Amino acid sequence: MGIDDYEGWFYNHASPWLKITGDVAGGECNVYVGDCGNYADRPDVMLVGNHHAREWMSYEVPMMFIETVVYYYGMAGVDNDGDGLVDEDGWDGIDNDGDCLSLNSSNQDSNGDGVACGPGDLGVDEDFSEQFITDMINTREIYIIPMLNVDGNRYDREEYCGESAWENCRTSGWRKNLRDNTVTGVTPIPDVDEEVDEGCDGVDLNRNFQFEWGAPLGATGPLFPGMCYASGPNNDVYNGPVDTVDQDEDGKLNEDHVDGKDDDADGLIDEDWMGGNSEPETKFIQDLTEMNDDDGDGASEFKVSLTWHSFSELVLWPWGHCTNCYSPDDEYLVYHGQVMGDMTNYAPMQSSDLYPTTGDFCDWHYGVHNSYCYTIEIGNAFHEYPEDIAHTAVRNLGVPFYMIEIADDPRYRAIVGIENTTSSQWLASPDEIHVPKNGDIPIGLCLDTTFPFTTDINRTHLMWRLVEPTRQQDDFGPTEWIAVEWEKSAFVESAATCILLDGSNGTIVEAGIPVPDTSVGKIHYKAMLGTTNGAFPFTYPTLEEGGNYYEISIPYRAGFGSTILSLMMFAFIATMVWGGLGYTLKEMFNDDRDALGLPAEMRTKGDS
Template sequence: MAGRVVMVAMQIQSQKRSLAILLLPFLISLLAPMVSNLVSAQAEEGSMTPEDTWSEDYQNYVFPWGGDEQVQFKEYHTYESMKTRMMVLAQENSDIFEFHEGLNGGTNDRGQETTIDDYEGWYYGYASPWLKITGDVQGGDYNAFNGDNGNYADRPDIMIVGNHHAREWMSYETPLLVMETIAYYYDMPPTDNDGDGLFDEDPWGDADGDGILDDDGDCLALAPEFQDSNGDGKPCSAGDLGVDEDFSEVELTNLINQREIYLIPMLNVDGNIYDREEYCAAPAWESCPTSGWRKNLRDNTVTGVTPIPDLDEDVDEGCDGVDLNRNYQFEWGAPLGATGPLFPGMCYAGQNNDVYNGPVDTVDQDQDGKLNEDHVDGKDDDGDGLVDEDWMGGNSEPETKFIQDMTEMNDDDGDGASDYKATLTFHSFSELVLYPWGHCTNCQSTDHDQLVYHGDQMAEMTDYENMQSSDLYPTSGDFCDWHYGVHGSYCYTMEIGTAFHQHEDDIDHIAVRNLGVTFYMAQISDNPREQADLAMADVISNQHLIKPEAVSIPESGDIPIDICLDSAFALSTAPGESHVMYRMVKPTRTQSDYGPREWYNTEWSSAGFELVEGTVCELLNSTGVGMNYRANVPFADSDTGTLHYKAMVSTLGGTSQISYPGNGEYLELTVPYRAPFGSALGSVVLFMTVVGFVWGGLGICLRLMAASGNENEIIEAELEVEDF
């Protein structure tokens, strides 16, 4: 009898376990919101710690690509270690990186014959190393003068330059972080960069437009004592942990595939080596925090009579060298306060002229018997019908010749103009974003409002101050005035950090703080003026792609996907310019929780847009009506599953591939089975089968529930039977 009781009890326990398993999902669904609210309440109270929130690596600026202290941005790179790292990454990432030093040379845009020797430093003899970065860099056209492959007429170009001034070491570390970031994250699926279990939730800048950089709120959820990780006195601001830390790898990959990036981390190799090895005693951040060697190493000794040999081959620190950022030809030599020598191009030993702008030109370029009568300023100064044909000086140095020839010999589309519509140069220090003009005060360029707009975006990303360059102090012959004044390139100078030789403990967080601006500049490099105009008019932010719940799925045929565009957005419908990208996925039971990371390698197809005549649509934020464009996505009636879709739109003016939604995201539409189900008899059989499973399962559950409520009666009944 005892055995029988045990068996009955075991049956009852088994039934109870089965019931518990059936009820468990319902209990979880009830408890989940309460747990979520509890966690959210804790986060809102600002009581979290870094350990509660992020991975240990992220908290300590341990970058995922590994490497030594220099590669981890805990120590400064030297010229040699930087060059080696660039070559290693170019070898490991040969699909997107191509390494170069200087230029091959040939006949340049001004008719001068040059060789690779013309771009090597005066003293140590090294040319500036650089990377060409673009998707399929070994494809495209080959530029024999510059020596690079991967030249595509439909890809905008951007130049990023560091270390014009030798002592500004942070100015080359930031471009190197850009290099490492691209090498590691290119073609990677959505990734959790900070170890918080989420991905792509906090891109660079204020992505949601709420005025707060911390888009995902993880820094703001910390207790106050943890919110200022970089110690600048500003909690949860640019450069703090948890701010702009989880960008979209998909967006980064798309950008690399759509742009040509010319990355020149260390322009002034000669000066940097001298500053490090000769001028400032190690550690430089203690011996020369706000000083150091600034110029290149041109020998400016004046012997008086030629030929008299220069018996002193050492660097004359009182006069040798040229300030590279005063040596560009645009408005070169203008006597602006203390930023140039008293007489342009003159420097004699003992003057200690730290901003010497280089020698005066002595060539009659137009052979009219006059000298230097039409300097580079965009005007016909001598009234001979030619513009800027007989310059006074500038671009005399190997480093500035390199920049000039790389710029002017880069014409992929063959229109006779430089392809660089955007350029960026890093300097230190002052925590500023500077835009042209630099050579004149109380003046504005014709693109002033647009330059201010983009500068404001980068100032927001970095918490720097945005200002016109001459408002800091006037300069003549600088990089950005030349690039903008001669070639119309939107050019910005980032004055980063708080010292020339920043302490090595600050390398990682300052470089991270300035990482986003490089990708922002690359993104606007297609047409920076138009992008600014569209953004200032809120055109881009008020346009929208139709939400899944608003899509009208027809009973059969293609599925229409609409986008509402402002009339100011001149859509280009040329092939490959504007389209819906889509893919159909059919998750199995094991794929039910798949998201963007898991579906990353599933290929996209595209369908072009056409204007829907006679219809209008409502723009966002009650800003009026827009034009309704539609892409018809082919979809078989017998297919069922989830449709992923997003839109890429371009303008006739050259603004390309604006994404809806942004940040590498896409929308999901569930598409039901739309084909006929067959005969009436088959439908009845299917219905009865479904009913049998559903109601049969419910009956079993009710039976188990009834049985579990009468445990004692069952046991007593079994005992009575046994006694009988």
């Protein structure tokens, strides 16, 4: 395959995508797909918008996410709402600082969804942490495809509905890409007039992934897999042509479709598929996914993935291809889905509870690559009114950041969330820190005895920096501090015990801050923890406990010498200063001496 194979059938548009990570020009580089900035120790996340052409909000939200990252990355803490507090109202769907509740009741439901001071309302989730954004970018590899179906979207916007689609196509529009189909499903056989046949052309990209591709009983799809009839049943969700290649050359065709099983008992799994991934857009997703192998173990690096759709205000997770069935990770998928449901006030549910589907993105990403995958159904229309775009995007902004955070180990993140483990741990606050007269400053961290933290300093450490005011800084604050590099100190286990926030017993680990005794200023400190199974970072203090870091003031601690030497120094200085002053005064009032520099003719006789 070449790069041209990813271009759309009709307008020849490729799907734009963006890689976001710290030092994206470094690391390993996959020249074939143009993927640089690959680091084996950074978890990967895929974010995809606009599988379906008419779902315009499904690329508005990822574009707002990109804008937020670009603007706030590397920025010091900002008081976004002007209330004198910094980072006090992050993404959780709750008005943590009361900004919304302080408004008149008539203004508390600014998005008109019937919920006062809920997700998307003015004053809710408006003061998030810029440091959190920076930390996530520096420790993750983010692949974002804001518009997968460019060809289809252009057709919907220019031909099918028009630029003001909310007026005439609010809950309708062109869904598929622009593949040129025939009644047999075999392509390409071009139309005589080379125009789009709206009765049959196009493939539903979210039915074209290989896992459980087809149309089993109860699932939406063509009456027969890979068949498309003009004005026929389920034409809008046509899943693409049936595969015609005997991949394993055993004389049989399509006998081992992609389902994670050895259907033909030949010792191979999923080697002779029935169909799917026939489209340039889905081929691109497949290659970007399967070529992303930073550590060379043969498996894709994507541990989580997210796809935006519209509409219905839902959070969905696998499985989608079967009803009354549950994935091996159902408990953990449910947990994260409920968290994102709370963030957005969207209804969380298993995908097939809405309706069963086959060949969809999330079933493939989870079923084949074990990536925790979620579908967000945004808003209340395919083409939202212009006045609803901003608050709908804001309402959904926290979801991709949550997915990025759990990308290190989504299963373990769910476990600690369910068991409430990490929220009971705490880092010693400034009031609990004793600054010794000299030497390192000890900082304690109280951990649950079952928390599997790693001793690798690259993952578990105390981060600190010393900021020292200078005469040039009239307003020494976050703007200047952001340029001061963070240092790392290793945590060491101790025999001391502590009481966790839930009242149970914990254990203390301690790190020392090696600040010179002569230093004066402020120390910022925070703890970052990694686990033995790769989850990183768990940060303390949490935003609820005090923001991005704690701060303590450091006085001058160096000694001033011995008492005897100090007295001797005082006597010497006093003798020189007061003795010199006395001699000077004596000479000034001596009448027998002329002023220095007096001409000879003006001197007295005694001076000659």
